[in-house]
Amino acid sequence: MSDAMARAQRDPSITRPRRRHGAAPRRRLSWRRWLVGGGIAVTVAAGIGLVAWAGGPGVLAKRGVAACDRLLIAHGFAVRRVTFTGAQRTPAKAIARAAAIDGTRSILALDLDAIRARVEALPWVRRAAVTRLLPGTVRIDVEERHAIAVWQHKGRLWLIDEDGAPIMAARADAHPDLGLVVGAGANVAAAELRRMLGREQALAARVKAAVRVGERRWDLAFDSGTVVALPETAPDAAWRKLAAMQARHGLLDQGYGRLDLRQPGLLVARPAKAGPVRRQAAGNERAT
Template identity: 45%
Template sequence: MPAALRGGPQSKAKPRPKAASSPRKSRGGAKAQPGYAPAKLGAARGVGLSPAYALGAAGAVLVLTLAVALATGDRAERLGAGTESAIGRQFAAMGFKLRAVHVQGASPAATRDILAAAGVYRDQPLLGLDLEGLRQRVEAVGWVKDARVVRLLPDTLVIAVTERRQLAVWQHEGRSFVIDERGEVIPEAQAMDFADLPLVVGEGANRNAAAILPRVAARPRLLARVEALVRVDDRRWDLRLKDGSLVQLPAVDEEAALIQLEQLDQRSRILELGFERIDLRDPTMVAVRPRDHGQPGQMVADGA
């Protein structure tokens, strides 16, 4: 007789369900690796990308996003400047540093001011130079019309300039200035250093000098005797000669008046003999006042 168990009849154990077979069996019976791939990496693997490559691409996207985030306000400029400065220092350690500066197209006086404005120094990292900023500083110098700045590796900087042509010394309100062909003052130029330039005097003389000076210069006998060209009422010119004589030119057609003076000098050598004043303001008549005679305003009809 079977033995009775305490607690009632023995219950039958339920069979354990079988594990569902994997739809994808590894080839060759290889066991699956522990862990799992993230969804994005799994998707990348589905299109033929390795997880390492996909992870690297994701990192690059993060770096690009960070760079865009930094590019607000002037952060991008500061980041670029800092990077350029760091690169310049690295190359300077390799020998790419400033050892020579060549200024081309400038006079000695202008060269001194150009170098001072450039603000470069020996052993400065050559690749770290802001060439555009340097060019702007050089062109701000009064001597300079335009400039070009070039790096010659490994250690040379070339500053090529077009210098403003010094046309004349302009005397106005008790002060003297050197002016260029447009009548603009060259601030750095000292008038005392340009005694060989013609002297123009008076209001508006600077603006009109470029028109009258070539006409006078075309007559060497007259030019050699001229001490100053004086602008009268900003309308016309008087020529003051070195011997104290005065030639009064008209407000219009100065060339015709100078031709009259030239013809008179050819006939009577009047520039050599001297006179007090020659009035050429009337195109139909030349009035000559001799220096030694007491009758002023002696008339010479038609320049005869």
């Protein structure tokens, strides 16, 4: 220890040099100023909002809300950035238009539930979440629907999702990769049909349309012109049996107009042209 420091400790009249006022790092002061200013703004805004709420929906209330917003924006709570995640088919511009965040309201004054409802009204959006990231960012997370089929009903075509809900109108030739389901109730049953057909993919690739009959069962129209009637009960078993018979004997390519599998253990075949109806046990896979 130096002699000067030792004397300073022994002699109380010798004082240590004080840090000059205002010499704190500029960043720390800026952060404190932001906190103090923001706290004052929020407190005053809350007071104005309380007065506006108490005054009802009159002119005074509207002026109070506007003054509240201006104060919050002036103290750093303006919306400076809006981000989107999860959107593939929905353009960011469409989400921005639906959100309608134009910068005239402070971030604390935004009605997040109303923004979410407007975004979820977009055709491809299943769910949306809207989050404030203070002081000035709004994040919109989107979960989109997945189209599984085209639904034909009452002369119109619709893209439908896994729940059978219409997404948007469709053109007949716009979605060749999606199956066509037809009739009342076909949209609701389409997801289960899709799973069933997927178990025999080679045969499923030849299905051109699936017609819902009485909202109970399916008629499948194939590329050969043959229509196959599946039963109401255990259609998956009939589908597997049809795949086995097609693999062994090519039933769909023998000129039949209709193959009826509705009766367990029995196949009823009707020729495409006028001719006798052929019946055989489904277990006997010899083509006739």
